[in-house]
Amino acid sequence: xxxxxxxxxxxxxxxxxxxxxxxxxxxxxxxxxxxxxxxxxxxxxxxxxxxxxxxxxxxxxxxxxxxxxxxxxxxxxxxxxxxxxxxxxxxxxxxxxxxxxxxxxxxxxxxxxxxxxxxxxxxxxxxxxxxxxxxxxxxxxxxxxxxxxxxxxxxxxxxxxxxxxxxxxxxxxxxxxxxxxxxxxxxxxxxxxxxxxxxxxxxxxxxxxxxxxxxxxxxxxxxxxxxxxxxxxxxxxxxxxxxxxxxxxxxxxxxxxxxxxxxxxxxxxxxxxxxxxxxxxxxxxxxxxxxxxxxxxxxxxxxxxxxxxxxxxxxxxxxxxxxxxxxxxxxxxxxxxxxxxxxxxxxxxxxxxxxxxxxxxxxxxxxxxxxxxxxxxxxxxxxxxxxxxxxxxxx
Amino acid sequence: xxxxxxxxxxxxxxxxxxxxxxxxxxxxxxxxxxxxxxxxxxxxxxxxxxxxxxxxxxxxxxxxxxxxxxxxxxxxxxxxxxxxxxxxxxxxxxxxxxxxxxxxxxxxxxxxxxxxxxxxxxxxxxxxxxxxxxxxxxxxxxxxxxxxxxxxxxxxxxxxxxxxxxxxxxxxxxxxxxxxxxxxxxxxxxxxxxxxxxxxxxxxxxxxxxxxxxxxxxxxxxxxxxxxxxxxxxxxxxxxxxxxxxxxxxxxxxxxxxxxxxxxxxxxxxxxxxxxxxxxxxxxxxxxxxxxxxxxxxxxxxxxxxxxxxxxxxxxxxxxxxxxxxxxxxxxxxxxxxxxxxxxxxxxxxxxxxxxxxxxxxxxxxxxxxxxxxxxxxxxxxxxxxxxxxxxxxx
Numbered sequence: 161x162x163x164x165x166x167x168x169x170x171x172x173x174x175x176x177x178x179x180x181x182x183x184x185x186x187x188x189x190x191x192x193x194x195x196x197x198x199x200x201x202x203x204x205x206x207x208x209x210x211x212x213x214x215x216x217x218x219x220x221x222x223x224x225x226x227x228x229x230x231x232x233x234x235x236x237x238x239x240x241x242x243x244x245x246x247x248x249x250x251x252x253x254x255x256x257x258x259x260x261x262x263x264x265x266x267x268x269x270x271x272x273x274x275x276x277x278x279x280x281x282x283x284x285x286x287x288x289x290x291x292x293x294x295x296x297x298x299x300x301x302x303x304x305x306x307x308x309x310x311x312x313x314x315x316x317x318x319x320x321x322x323x324x325x326x327x328x329x330x331x332x333x334x335x336x337x338x339x340x341x342x343x344x345x346x347x348x349x350x351x352x353x354x355x356x357x358x359x360x361x362x363x364x365x366x367x368x369x370x371x372x373x374x375x376x377x378x379x380x381x382x383x384x385x386x387x388x389x390x391x392x393x394x395x396x397x398x399x400x401x402x403x404x405x406x407x408x409x410x411x412x413x414x415x416x417x418x419x420x421x422x423x424x425x426x427x428x429x430x431x432x433x434x435x436x437x438x439x440x441x442x443x444x445x446x447x448x449x450x451x452x453x454x455x456x457x458x459x460x461x462x463x464x465x466x467x468x469x470x471x472x473x474x475x476x477x478x479x480x481x482x483x484x485x486x487x488x489x490x491x492x493x494x495x496x497x498x499x500x501x502x503x504x505x506x507x508x509x510x511x512x513x514x515x516x517x518x519x520x521x522x523x524x525x526x527x528x529x530x531x532x533x534x535x536x537x538x539x540x541x542x543x544x545x546x547x548x549x550x551x552x553x554x555x
Numbered sequence: 556x557x558x559x560x561x562x563x564x565x566x567x568x569x570x571x572x573x574x575x576x577x578x579x580x581x582x583x584x585x586x587x588x589x590x591x592x593x594x595x596x597x598x599x600x601x602x603x604x605x606x607x608x609x610x611x612x613x614x615x616x617x618x619x620x621x622x623x624x625x626x627x628x629x630x631x632x633x634x635x636x637x638x639x640x641x642x643x644x645x646x647x648x649x650x651x652x653x654x655x656x657x658x659x660x661x662x663x664x665x666x667x668x669x670x671x672x673x674x675x676x677x678x679x680x681x682x683x684x685x686x687x688x689x690x691x692x693x694x695x696x697x698x699x700x701x702x703x704x705x706x707x708x709x710x711x712x713x714x715x716x717x718x719x720x721x722x723x724x725x726x727x728x729x730x731x732x733x734x735x736x737x738x739x740x741x742x743x744x745x746x747x748x749x750x751x752x753x754x755x756x757x758x759x760x761x762x763x764x765x766x767x768x769x770x771x772x773x774x775x776x777x778x779x780x781x782x783x784x785x786x787x788x789x790x791x792x793x794x795x796x797x798x799x800x801x802x803x804x805x806x807x808x809x810x811x812x813x814x815x816x817x818x819x820x821x822x823x824x825x826x827x828x829x830x831x832x833x834x835x836x837x838x839x840x841x842x843x844x845x846x847x848x849x850x851x852x853x854x855x856x857x858x859x860x861x862x863x864x865x866x867x868x869x870x871x872x873x874x875x876x877x878x879x880x881x882x883x884x885x886x887x888x889x890x891x892x893x894x895x896x897x898x899x900x901x902x903x904x905x906x907x908x909x910x911x912x913x914x915x916x917x918x919x920x921x922x923x924x925x926x927x928x929x930x931x932x933x934x935x936x937x938x939x940x941x942x943x944x945x946x947x948x949x950x
Contacts, residue, residue, distance in 0.1 A: 161764050161821050163675045163697070166828040173831045177628075200625075207619045215614045215844075224601045228805045233572075265660060265809070265838060272837035280558045297835035302558070369556050410623045412843025414660070414809075426556045433561040436568045440692035442667035443660060447842045448807025449610075 169297065183516050190514060196543035197516045198531040201341065201492070203409040205463045205534070211408060214456035218449065227452070231445035234438045235431075236263025236417075243455040244417055252390035260421055262434050263446035265414040267377045267403035269438075271298050274399050274418055275333070276437040277430060278371055279304040283332035288318045290495065290525030292341050292375070304332070311525045316343040316486050316495065320354050327362045333371040334359065338388060339378040342523045342530035343495040344471075344488025346382060349389045356395035369397055369425045377403035377416070378491035380461055383468050386489050396423040399430075404454050406492075407462055415450040467492050470533040470540050477544040478531075482555040492534040495520070499554035503529050509553070513546035564692065578911050585909060591938035592911045593926040596736065596887070598804040600858045600929070606803060609851035613844065622847070626840035629833045630826075631658025631812075638850040639812055647785035649816070657813040657829050658841035661806075662772045662798035664833075665813040666693050669794050670728070671832040672825060673766055674699040678727035683713045685890065685920030687736050687770070699727070706920050711738040711881050711890065715749050722757045728766040729754065733783060734773040737918045737925035738890040739866075739883025741777060744784045751790035764792055764820045772798040772811070775856055777885040778863050791818040794825075799849050801887075802857055810845040862887050865928040865935050872939040873926075877950040887929040890915070894949035898924050904948070908941035 162170070183197045218227060231237050241258035248254050264270035279285065281303035287295050289311040299306045307326050312319045318336070327334075336355070338347040347355075359370050374391045379402065382388055392398045403416035420431050438445065445451075474494060475487055484497040496517075498506040503526055504519045520528030533540060557565070578592045613622060626632050636653035643649050659665035674680065676698035682690050684706040694701045702721050707714045713731070722729075731750070733742040742750075754765050769786045774797065777783055787793045798811035815826050833840065840846075869889060870882055880891040891912075893901040898921055899914045915923035928935060 162672055162824055162828045165675070166672055166831065169831050169835065170824065170827050173834075174827070180628075202625050204620065207623055211623075212614055212619065216611065219607055219610045219614070224607065225599065225804070228602055228606075228807050230595075230597050230806045233575075268837040268839050270837075277557055277561055280560070294835065298837065301836065409620070411625045412623050412840060414839060414842050429557055429565065432565045432569070433557045436561065436564050439568075440564065440689065441696065441836065442663040442665075442693065443838070444663050444809060445807060447809050447845065450842065450844075 165300070179516065182511070186514055193542065195514045195516070196539055196546060198533065198535065199516045199518050201532050201534060202411060203406055203462070203534045204536050205409050205466050207409040208457065208460045208462065210457045210460050211410070211453060214453045215449070218452050218456070228448055231263070231448055231451065233435060234445050235435045236261070236446055237448070237451050240451045240455040243458050247458045248419065252393070254390065254392060254421070256419060256421060259431065260419055262418040262420065262431070262438060263451050264401070264416050264418055264438065265443045265446055266405055266416045267375055267401045268294065268298075269414065269443050269446070270401035270403070270416050270418040271373065271375060272301060272441060273434050273437045273443070274371075274373060274401065275299065275302050275304065276441060277433045279332055282330065284328060284330045286323065286326055286331060286334040288323070288336065290316070290342050290520060290523035290528070291335070292337060293522045293524070295335060307331070308524055313525070313528070316340070316345045317347065317351055318355060320351075320358070323355065324358050327358070327370070329366040329368060331362070331368070331370050333373050335373045335375055337375040339382055339490025341378065341491055342493045342518070342520070343486060344491045344493045345486060346386055346388055346489040352389045352391060352394050359395055363397075372398045374398060374400045376400060377406050380407040381464065381467060381492060382490040383464070383471060384489070388490065392419065392421045392423070397425055399424065408454065408457060408460060409462055410450070413447060413450045415446055415454055466537070467534065470535070470537055473537070474531065474533050474540050477540070478547060481548045481551040483547070483551060492532060494531045494533060495528050496531060498527050498529055501527055503527050510550055513550050515543060515546055515550065560695070574911065577906070581909055588937065590909045590911070591934055591941060593928065593930065594911045594913050596927050596929060597806060598801060598857070598929045599931050600804050600861050602804040603852065603855045603857065605852045605855050606805070606848060609848045610844070613847050613851070623843055626658070626843055626846065628830060629840050630830045631656070631841055632843070632846050635846045635850040638853050642853045643814065647788070649785065649787060651814060651816060654826065655814055655816055657815065657826070657833060658846050659796070659811050659813055659833065660809040660838045660841055661800060661811045662770055662796045663689065664809065664838050664841070665796035665798075665811050666768065666770060667696060667836060668829050668832045668838070669766075669768060669796065669813055670694065670697050670699065671836060672828045674727055677725065679723060679725045681718070681721055681726060681729040683718070683731065685711070685737050685915060685918035685923070686730070687732060688917045688919070690730055702726070703919055708920070708923070711735070711740045712742065712746055713750060715746075715753070718750065719753050722753070722765070724761040724763060726757070726763070726765050728768050730768045730770055732770040734777055734885025736773065736886055737888045737913070737915070738881060739886045739888045740881060741781055741783055741884040747784045747786060747789050754790055758792075767793045769793060769795045771795060772801050773886040775802040776859065776862060776887060778859070778866060779884070781884050783885065787814065787816045787818070792820055794819065803849065803852060803855060804857055805845070808842060808845045810841055810849055861932070862929065865930070865932055868932070869926065869928050869935050872935070873942060876943045876946040878942070878946060887927060889926045889928055890923050891926055893922055893924055896922055898922050905945055908945050910938060910941055910945065
């Protein structure tokens with residue numbers, strides 16, 4: 161009765177829901193403090209106080225007709241778009257104007273908008289394993305063909321030689337996600353230069369435009385003073401999808417933006433089409449009150465030190481009891497090698513110790529598990545003895 | 556470079572944008588009080604004071620991690636869903652539970668979610684002319700085929716005999732919109748009974764399920780104490796798409812819901828699929844703060860008297876100078892007969908008097924124009940002498 165395409169998706173999603181429900185059930189059975197749920201990327205750090213301040217001020221002082229009204233255009237409030245552009249220019253030396261910014265319903269909304277804008281049926285979209293599993297659905301929404309580049313499981317940096325081979329005349333876009341979900345690695349400038357040089361060559365070779373889509377909800381969450389290169393400076397056909405879900409801890413509010421620089425081929429047309437896509441996909445415009453809130457909190461940052469303490473404590477704890485993983489440099493995920501090849505069995509077994517993790521297969525990288533450490537510090541501290549018991553069963 | 560499907564859409568949307576920009580330009584040239592922009596459905600009535608109160612209370616008292624966090628499920632906050640279900644049950648004698656409600660990014664989001672859930676490529680979706688033009692894009696998003704039932708321009712009630720003929724074995728859904736945009740008419744119970752009887756017969760005849768999708772952002776905006784029948788009581792396979800855009804004057808906040816009653820065939824599967832669709836289309840969940848706001852304002856209503864005064868003043872004024880139109884019973888639109896067959900030329904000509912209206916062709920009903928009277932009362936009063944001058948050129 162439901163659409164054929166949805167039938168398979170419902171089956172897959174039941175697995176995720178089952179895990180979520182298991183977490184809730186375990187918490188009610190054993191107590192919340194005895195369940196170590198590392199399955200969700202829901203930030204445990206509060207939104208900065210300035211968000212509250214901005215909300216109170218806006219609600220108290222602004223005309224509700226304008227505050228809660230449709231945005232002047234489907235791409236968002238002009239002042240908000242200018243504010244975002246100026247902030248990016250200050251921080252990254254770019255030269256965006258408001259017109260290059262499209263406010264979106266989070267990065268998920270933004271990715272769907274840009275894919276709707278550029279992807280024809282059968283166009284290929286390249287992703288690097290491991291990757292956020294939702295990309296499969298987003299690409300499928302527009303009848304695109306997902307092309308995977310296998311993981312380099314030593315470093316979890318992009319496998320450049322395989323990437324080069326996977327680009328064809330049908331490649332319409334490449335999605336990269338750095339800092340990365342689920343590995344926490346950051347792609348440094350040399351890697352970005354390699355990727356973009358290859359893209360330039362391939363565009364020339366095939367006479368096509370290949371869009372580099374940078375999905376960067378974790379841009380502000382990096383440790384040890386690492387720099388995350390701003391991709392529009394390396395490659396003209398770059399589109400950025402950003403979200404305030406993590407940087408301002410507003411995941412439920414669905415607020416983010418797309419950047420389409422003037423350097424993108426036929427930039428005006430892409431912007432006009434993305435404006436239409438934002439409307440006809442049913443978003444209409446990014447939530448209006450929250451657009452104005454993020455503009456007022458444009459220079460705010462989340463409490464990085466909190467995540468960093470989690471990162472160190474968890475990484476030291478896990479490697480100390482024998483587990484292997486690349487040390488995360490950003491985001492709030494740690495991608496740990498499963499001690500047995502069947503990581504789903506490992507995840508099942510870990511539930512004995514009330515530990516919930518996501519199998520790497522969900523990210524097209526079996527043999528690994530994702531641990532989301534955006535939980536409370538206490539959860540991490542309390543989980544470590546349980547991880548130790550778990551390790552002792554394998555090592 | 557952009558997707559082929561988007562190229563045509565960008566062209567069409569440029570016309571709408573051009574009109575919007577013309578309105579802005581005219582306002583800056585002649586002064587806002589000398590431009591009569593009836594083109595947009597952006598409410599001129601403020602959100603009720605309880606919305607402000609709810610926002611202030613929530614922001615002041617709730618834990619920001621929960622207030623702004625992801626909803627427990629993609630279908631929304633359980634308390635909010637229960638509140639919506641209970642409110643509907645109180646008002647319409649239904650028996651919904653929270654699980655029948657999916658909070659969505661407005662009705663536009665909800666319509667896309669339910670269409671994604673049920674429409675396979677080449678499935679037919681029936682709409683009654685004149686209709687909200689965005690249905691074309693929503694249906695096209697999922698490769699559905701739009702089937703139009705021509706308007707009965709005497710009453711603007713559904714053309715029942717043509718409707719019956721247009722239903723085929725490929726009909727997957729029928730969208731109805733009452734109170735109607737653009738005509739303002741309300742479908743009474745006898746009409747609903749006829750439509751749903753035909754659907755029951757056709758389901759039996761073809762051995763198919765045909766979903767009746769009720770798009771009802773204007774449900775609360777009815778005049779003269781008229782009743783808008785609640786469609787789930789007439790037909791089992793009914794899905795309701797609702798929005799708070801008009802009823803609480805929150806169009807920019809993108810908050811609404813879908814109702815999928817237990818009586819819908821394979822209701823559990825439809826709900827599960829709609830939950831997935833909400834996620835993978837990029838909505839993820841309806842904006843979290845606003846979900847909680849509408850739950851607190853569940854029994855609030857917009858200032859109907861304001862719109863009603865506009866309705867009377869405009870209707871009397873227009874008919875008084877010779878224009879013809881069906882008197883609107885709901886929503887805040889008036890669908891006026893163009894004095895010449897080419898209503899686009901008429902709209903162009905009306906700009907001489909700084910009057911902006913939308914050609915009926917946008918709603919697949921040429922020869923008519925839509926006047927959105929959700930403007931200020933003063934705009935209506937000031938526009939009438941200009942309408943009179945306009946009329947004198949034709950009658």
